[in-house]
């Protein structure tokens with residue numbers, strides 16, 4: 001019995017020795033140094049918080065926001081603070097406690113530091129996989145995460161984004177779309193090129209030039225947010241192209257339901273204005289004005305840049321209120337590829353009849 005006890009004790013001692021060795025090894029492996037302890041013991045306070053645009057004034061829709069935080073390390077340990085501000089919208093549904101990008105700042109013990117974080121106009125919240133846009137309206141910084149702890153110890157910071165002529169457009173991009181076209185500078189530049197290439201407006205015998213395109217003619221500014229995804233026409237959702245697009249938008253943007261109308265900026269669409277989907281398929285394009293959706297493909301028989309881009313602005317012009325201008329011919333809303341200016345120099349010509357029905361329906 002005694003022997004047994006001794007053996008047991010020996011085993012216990014041995015296992016204590018082994019476990020403490022393993023413990024040391026574990027500490028070595030995870031680098032369990034004083035740094036971790038300091039993060040736990042360092043205490044940070046937010047003493048100031050403001051949100052402006054990059055010029056330090058009230059932000060307008062479409063601008064990059066600058067969040068300015070003053071953080072104080074109230075402990076005796078110098079340390080890093082990993083900061084994630086959380087923002088909520090008073091206007092858009094499901095825009096609640098959206099996590100902005102993470103930044104890391106070293107703050108010496110007892111010191112105060114000013115921190116600037118630039119965000120927007122689009123946000124991707126990694127923690128939820130959802131995409132948002134800073135549309136017009138009231139927002140507030142609901143809390144700030146500091147080293148993974150929610151800090152709510154400050155007044156909720158309300159800020160406003162003023163309206164502007166910016167239109168915030170998520171674009172569901174089938175990678176096969178660009179592959180078909182002769183364009184090497186990426187989808188964003190392609191889209192910007194399409195909406196800012198010269199157009200002319202025909203009115204009773206005279207032409208007015210808009211060197212900066214549809215955007216200039218309509219006094220709007222498209223800001224695109226491309227998301228590479230599947231070919232929208234392969235989506236399993238039953239119905240037409242727009243139905244497939246609104247279902248795909250729900251999945252890609254993380255909306256609570258399918259992308260929604262009616263005409264104008266809908267508060268259920270995470271701050272975005274209208275939806276665009278690009279497909280490699282040869283069908284031209286479609287627009288569904290009542291839900292602010294356009295789906296543009298190509299024409300396999302004419303893959304020129306001119307033809308592909310006129311399809312894009314034609315569909316968006318529907319969303320801005322223009323119907324087809326038949327029986328007229330050779331203007332953007334009625335066979336624009338037949339105009340002499342298009343054939344000779346690739347210029348898109350709008351007829352005043354179309355322009356008169358178009359307006360910026362988004363805010």
Ligand SMILES: [Zn+2]
Nearest residue numbers: 314315318324
């Ligand atoms: Zn049309």
